[in-house]
Amino acid sequence: MNAVQRFFRRYIISTIGIVVLFLAVNIVLFFAILILGSMSGSDAVFSVETFSDHVSRQDGTWRADDVARSMLEEHDAWAMLLNEEGDVIWQQDLPENLPRSYTSAEVASFSRWYLEDYPVKVWTRPDGKLMVVGFPPEALVKFYYAVEQPYLGALLTGGVAVFFINLFLIVFLILRNTRNVEKAMTPILQGIQNLSHGKAEHLAEQGELAEINAGLNRAADYMRQKDNTRAEWIRGVSHDIRTPLSMVLGYASELEDDGNLPPDARKQAGIIRRESEKMKRLIDDLNLTTKLEYALQPVHFQDMDWVETSRQAVSEVLNSGLDSRYEIVFAEMQPGRSLHLLGDDGLLRRMLDNLIRNSITHNPHGCRISVSVGEEKGHCLCIVSDDGIGIEPERLKVLNRGDDITSTQGSDEKNEHGLGLKLVMQIVKAHRGTVSFSDSTPHGLEVRISLPTQPLIS
Amino acid sequence: MTNHKILLVDDDQNLLEMLFSIFKRAGYTNLLTAASGAQALRVWRDEQPNLIVLDVMMPDMDGFAVLKEIRRTSRVPVLMLTARGEAEDRIEGLEIGADDYLAKPFLPKELLLRVGAILSRAYPEQNKTVELAGATVDMTNAEVWKHGEKQTLTAKEMQLFEKLYQNAGRIVTTGILCETICGEFWQGYESTLSTHIRHLREKIEENPSKPVSLVTVKGLGYRLNLKEVSP
8 A cells, every 4th residue: 555655646746846847947948038039139239329429410411420321221221310390300311202301299109100111219319309210111020018007917916826826727637637546546556465465355346447457356256266276175185184094093092002012012003193193283283274374264253361261271281191391381470360352262272282382392302381471561461482492593583574484395393383383373463463483591482472452453 | 981872973984993992992882883874863763872972074964964853852962073173063063962072083082081071961970989089079969078077068169079070180270160160250259269179178188288189280270180090
């Protein structure tokens, strides 16, 4: 789930990043165009003021010097000078078709717009004359814009508002779209994740992605069917082994107790009986572990007394006839206090039984096994420790990582403990508890189990 | 105990033979066998056994069906044997009315122990006495004889003693003993239990402060040791 959420969060952030980048690039480009445009115009802007300075009255006649004339030539322009009455008192290259006298209205009009088609620039000289320079049509664009103050204010605010509304709309639509995609994709991604963890959940086959959901459902069904087949197979095999094993166990027991047989033969029968008992446990473990793994065995949660359950588990081991090499000590961390727990009595007894038998099988030369039960921070505790040979650090690490224990590694005696401990972990997991393995001092193995008292709530 | 008539039912001929051999060696002389559900019902009607050891999985008619048929008219004790061992099977068997349930493969000792427990519950022996190291307990009259003196056991003491006797040589936990005398909601009755145990010891032990018959198993519960019988 986290991976999916992370993916969509990153997607949204990157999309917003793209929008911001888009805006920034546009602003930069806009200013670049402004600057480039201003640079691409004619190198020397025609200044009527400068031009006007080069036109002067000499000996009663108006004349332009060389600088003025070359300025006009350069821009292919013409010039005229108007006196206060609007009459042309000097001109240079003034087109023939233009009048030689202007009313004040005409002056007002062309100084703002065009004279005929000629764009013009004007300059009022200090002596009151008006210098007019005309350029070829389309050399200049003249426009005139006048707005009222409040309208300009509204226009500016409106522009900013439109900009932000646009921005908001873009972000909102992106988020909404992403949310929709997320809604459609999350169950599918979740389904894939569940499948990878071996959990097969049914997805609703609706919407545009119904086909993908259906595909995932088919995969889940296939997986479930395979699991069921495997579980059924294990169940079938273990069922078929039970009856023959009953015969081996039964007759070996009979022979072991038969006083008419020589001691050696009885001893051998005893070995057959003990090994058969190991096989019986193995089959029981295999069956239960399969059922827990494929969730074929429902966990029957009921109110139970944790101390009494532990007492019964320890007593069962002692009652089954424990070799004198082993000693089991049972202790309550908070003596006399009853600890209640919601759990499956049968499974938890099996768990303790497996832990004690694990210590027994690991230490063929005998050991002292201590089982302590108690309560800590609302959790029921159980610590099973022995003073035996302990366990290799590597294997301890593997156990604490909680990796799946494969019961097929190697061919030594450790195999069967593998299955026993796997079952312990499965039962603890089914009760939403934790299990940790460590070395006990001075040597041996310590297994600490902590179970929540209300596993269905926490 | 040994002259109880016991019917053994299993479709596997070899297993049936083994069951027969186990019971015979244990001293049961009156044994009947049946290799199918239908045959089991016939033998049960004709012979009226005291106890039936019934296999669940049989081709013609499974053990549950046989048990249902029997339970319509009879309360004869039945111990179910199954090759399945699943919790559901166990519950189904006990719901239909089986007295006990044992999963294959089983130890002959365990089978005999359970059959013995069912029989002693269903057919309490007349004038049954239990020999302990320091006293003799008359189960029928709830009396203890120590050094020729008679003492009576209270009802609770008798219940405790019966529970311990049914599991003689085995540890019986504090919880189970409390439940025996106080019922399902036994929590908090541990001190009551130790009072009853003390009284019981005073009656059955030679030296109550150093018990040899009714011993404490530290932290777990109590165990009743019967008097060793020299062979």
